[in-house]
Amino acid sequence: MYVCMCHGITDRQIREAVCDGVGSMRELCAELGVASSCGRCAQYAKQLLDETLTDTQVPQLTAA
Ligand code: FES
Numbered sequence: 001m002y003v004c005m006c007h008g009i010t011d012r013q014i015r016e017a018v019c020d021g022v023g024s025m026r027e028l029c030a031e032l033g034v035a036s037s038c039g040r041c042a043q044y045a046k047q048l049l050d051e052t053l054t055d056t057q058v059p060q061l062t063a064a
Pocket residue numbers: 003004005006007034035036037038039040041042
C-alpha cells in the first residue's frame with residue numbers, strides 16, 4: 001500500500017528501511033524522502049516506523 005504519494009513510497013519500503021537500520025523519521029526522510037514534500041504521510045509513516053521498531057526489538061532477557 002502506498003503511504004507517501006508524493007514519492008511513491010510503500011509501507012513495505014518503510015518496513016524494509018527500518019529493518020536495515022533506519023530508526024527515526026529524520027532518517028526515514030533522508031533515506032526514502034517520506035514526508036519531505038506535502039507532509040500528509042508523516043503521521044502514518046511515523047506509526048509504521050514505531051510499529052516496525054517495536055516488532056523488530058529483541059526481547060530482553062532478565063536475570064532472575
Ligand atoms: S505524501 Fe508524503 S510527502 Fe506528500
